[in-house]
Structures are given as C-alpha cells and as structure tokens.
Amino acid sequence: MTARPxxxxxxxxxxxxxxxxxxxxxxxxGVIGDSGTGDRSQQAVARAMESHQQQQPWKFVLMLGxxxxxxxxxxxxxxxxxxxxxxxxxxxxxxxxxxxxxDRRHSKSRHGLAQVEDSAFGxxxxxxxxxxxxxxxxNGKALARFLCLNSDAWIEELENGRVPQTRLAQLRDWxxxxxxxxxxxxxxxxTLYSFVQKGFxxxxxxxxxxxxxxxxxxxxxxAKVDAxxxxxxxxxxxxxxxxxxxxxxxxxxxxxxxxxxxxxxQVEFAAETLHFMDFELSENELKYAAISDRGEVxxxxxxxx
Numbered sequence: 001m002t003a004r005p006x007x008x009x010x011x012x013x014x015x016x017x018x019x020x021x022x023x024x025x026x027x028x029x030g031v032i033g034d035s036g037t038g039d040r041s042q043q044a045v046a047r048a049m050e051s052h053q054q055q056q057p058w059k060f061v062l063m064l065g066x067x068x069x070x071x072x073x074x075x076x077x078x079x080x081x082x083x084x085x086x087x088x089x090x091x092x093x094x095x096x097x098x099x100x101x102x103d104r105r106h107s108k109s110r111h112g113l114a115q116v117e118d119s120a121f122g123x124x125x126x127x128x129x130x131x132x133x134x135x136x137x138x139n140g141k142a143l144a145r146f147l148c149l150n151s152d153a154w155i156e157e158l159e160n161g162r163v164p165q166t167r168l169a170q171l172r173d174w175x176x177x178x179x180x181x182x183x184x185x186x187x188x189x190x191t192l193y194s195f196v197q198k199g200f201x202x203x204x205x206x207x208x209x210x211x212x213x214x215x216x217x218x219x220x221x222x223a224k225v226d227a228x229x230x231x232x233x234x235x236x237x238x239x240x241x242x243x244x245x246x247x248x249x250x251x252x253x254x255x256x257x258x259x260x261x262x263x264x265x266q267v268e269f270a271a272e273t274l275h276f277m278d279f280e281l282s283e284n285e286l287k288y289a290a291i292s293d294r295g296e297v298x299x300x301x302x303x304x305x
Contacts, residue, residue, distance in 0.1 A: 025136050027143055028056060030093075031277035033064030033189075033231025034100070035253035038080035041274055042254040044293040046084050049276050051295055056278065058093050059134055060122070061085075062146065064231030064250060065100025065189030067121065072102060072109035074118075082120055089120070096122035096132055100189040100231060101152045112150070128153065129167060131174060133181070144281050145181040147174055151188035151212060151230075158211045168215070175223035182305070183281055187229040192217060193239045193247045194232075195261035195270075204259025205233050220245055226303070227286065235260045236277075236290045237270040238299060246303055250277050250290065269299045 030049060035042055049061075068080050085095065099112040108114060116123045124130035128150040133142050149171070157164040178184045192213040196205030220228065221243040229248050234257035239247040252275045260270040274293040279286065289300035 025143060025283050027134060027136065027281040028058050029134075029279050029281075030058045030061040031064065031187075031229055031248075031250050031279065032061060032253035033229075033249075034066040034234055034251040034255065035063065035084075036066060036068040036076070036080040036102075037254035038069070038076065038084070039254070041256075041293070042080070042084055045253045045274050045276055046088075048291065048293050048295045049085075050087050052276075052278060052291060053088060053091065053093060056280075057091075058088075058278075060094040060096055061088065062187055062229065063095060063097035063121070064187060064229060065098050065151075066102040066231060066251075066254075067097050067100065067115065069102050069254070071106035072099075072104055072112060072115060073106040074108050074114040077115070077118060077120070094122055095120065096124070096146070096148070098148045098188050099128055099150050099152060104152055112152075123148075129170065139182075139283070142181050143283070144183040144185060145178075147171075147184070147186045149186065149188040149216075151190040151209065154215070155190060155209060155212055158215070163215065171216075171219065175219055175225070178223040178225070182283060183227075183286065184223065184225045185227045185229065186220065186225055189230060190232050191230040191247075191249050192228060193242060193266070194237065194249060195239075195264040195267050196233065197259045197261055199259075205235075205257060217243060217245070226305075233257070233260070235270060235272045236275050236298065238268040238288075238290075238301070240266050240268050242266075248277070248288070250275065268301075271298045273298060 068076050104112040116128050130148050132146040190209040194208045196203050227246040231251035233249050234251045237249040258272050262270045275290050278289045284305045286303040290298045292298050
C-alpha cells in the first residue's frame with residue numbers, strides 16, 4: 001500500500017519558503033571574458049569553473065566577448081567553446097554571450113551572425129543585442145535584468161562618424177523600463193573605463209572606449225544601471241564607482257596581457273592573472289569575486305543596493 005503524504009509533507013515546501021525567503025530570492029552566475037583560445041590556459045580556467053560550480057551552482061555564465069579567437073570562425077566553435085565547457089553545459093548551466101571584435105572578423109562569421117544563430121551561445125531571440133531576465137522575483141519585481149550590447153558594432157558606427165540610431169532607440173526603450181527590476185546589469189565587450197600603463201610605443205592595453213562612453217554613460221546613469229561588465233583587456237579590474245555605476249573588467253579566461261595600472265586612484269583592485277568571476281545577487285546585495293585558474297579568490301566585495 002502506498003502511504004499518503006502527511007499534512008507536514010504537503011506544507012513543508014511552503015514552510016521552508018517563508019523560513020528561508022532569501023534563498024528563494026538569490027541568483028548566482030558566473031562571468032568569463034576573452035575566453036576562446038582553445039589552449040591550456042582556457043582549459044585551466046574551465047576546470048576551475050567546474051570545481052567552483054559544483055560547490056556553489058550557477059544558473060548561467062555570461063561571456064563578455066572574444067569567445068572564439070582569433071576571428072570567430074564557426075569551424076572553431078566546437079574546439080574553443082562547446083567542448084571546453086561541455087561539463088558545465090551538461091550540468092545545466094546556460095551560457096549567454098556578447099560579441100567581441102575577434103568574433104566578427106572571419107568571413108564565415110558573417111560579422112558574428114554565425115555565433116548569434118548558434119543556440120549554444122545563448123543569444124536571446126538570436127539577436128546580437130538582447131534582454132535576459134532570469135528568475136527569481138523580489139517584492140513584485142524581477143530580481144535582475146541583463147542587457148547585452150554589441151559594442152563592436154557601436155564603435156564601428158561611431159568611428160565612421162555615425163551614431164547607431166536603431167540601436168540607440170532600442171537601448172533607450174529598454175532603459176526606460178529599469179524601474180521594473182531590482183538590479184540592472186549591462187554587459188558588452190569593450191571597456192568604458194580602463195586604466196593601463198603607457199609605454200614608449202603607446203598604451204600597454206586597449207584603454208577606454210571614450211567615444212562609446214560619451215554616448216552610453218549618460219543613459220546608464222539616468223536609468224540608474226547598477227553595474228557594467230566588460231572584457232577586451234586581458235586582466236581583471238574593478239573600477240571605483242563612476243556616476244554611481246560599478247564597472248568590472250574580466251578578460252582573463254583565456255589569456256593575459258600585462259600593463260594594467262594596478263595603483264591608479266580610480267582602480268579599486270586589479271590583477272594580471274587568469275580568472276573567472278562569481279556573482280551572487282539578492283534583494284539588497286550583489287556579492288562578487290574574481291577567482292584564479294587555481295581556484296583562489298583574488299578579489300571580492302559586496303555592493304549594497
């Protein structure tokens with residue numbers, strides 16, 4: 001005879017929800033940038049990600065561009081992305097990417113469209129710019145919203161003396177809805193703030209995309225965007241808040257470039273090491289950590305809402 005569930009058994013899930021309400025309102029995710037080398041460095045970071053995720057599971061991983069070096073050739077998708085992160089994907093971790101400049105170079109990439117159309121990269125609606133809203137909710141609002149932009153396409157237009165009006169109108173429409181979400185986070189490849197050393201032959205890094213910053217930052221500040229995540233520079237950097245916005249650079253999931261201004265007054269912390277990032281969002285806190293390919297926390301902190 002099959003035993004009927006007790007009164008407690010039926011009520012237990014509801015009781016646990018009210019007993020531990022914050023657990024039901026927590027969102028954990030990973031972040032990687034400039035990952036797609038296909039070499040030992042990328043593999044080392046991926047293995048560290050697997051170990052970390054087993055202890056503190058992620059719902060998804062954001063990819064900050066240059067997902068497939070050197071040119072975004074679709075022939076490299078398996079070796080430099082799908083196979084490397086297969087254990088994470090098999091565990092149910094979703095990936096949601098943005099395009100980097102290296103993802104749009106090969107003729108087969110079709111300016112990145114080949115990657116956008118491949119469901120494994122998680123471009124929502126198969127569009128190069130999209131909104132991603134994962135559960136859970138908080139006091140009637142979605143806990144977090146993630147806005148993906150194609151910064152390389154923006155810069156391409158700006159360098160030709162044009163503002164991408166269609167993209168700009170879409171972004172403004174998205175940002176007008178920011179009040180519906182507890183946290184608003186934007187991610188794209190190029191950095192609006194980056195502090196790199198100057199050498200005899202120029203900068204030891206890309207430096208900030210200042211023209212793009214002039215267009216985007218006033219919109220972000222007005223909409224009270226909480227954080228902006230970028231790659232492009234091959235190191236980790238947490239910039240001190242600018243106009244109330246927290247800027248992160250995470251571009252060390254596949255290769256490292258030396259030259260970060262480690263002691264610049266606008267730099268909260270920087271490190272030239274292979275790494276990925278771990279984020280945990282709750283109603284009133286955004287906890288972050290940069291973790292090396294050896295699984296060591298190299299920087300961490302908490303942003304209060």
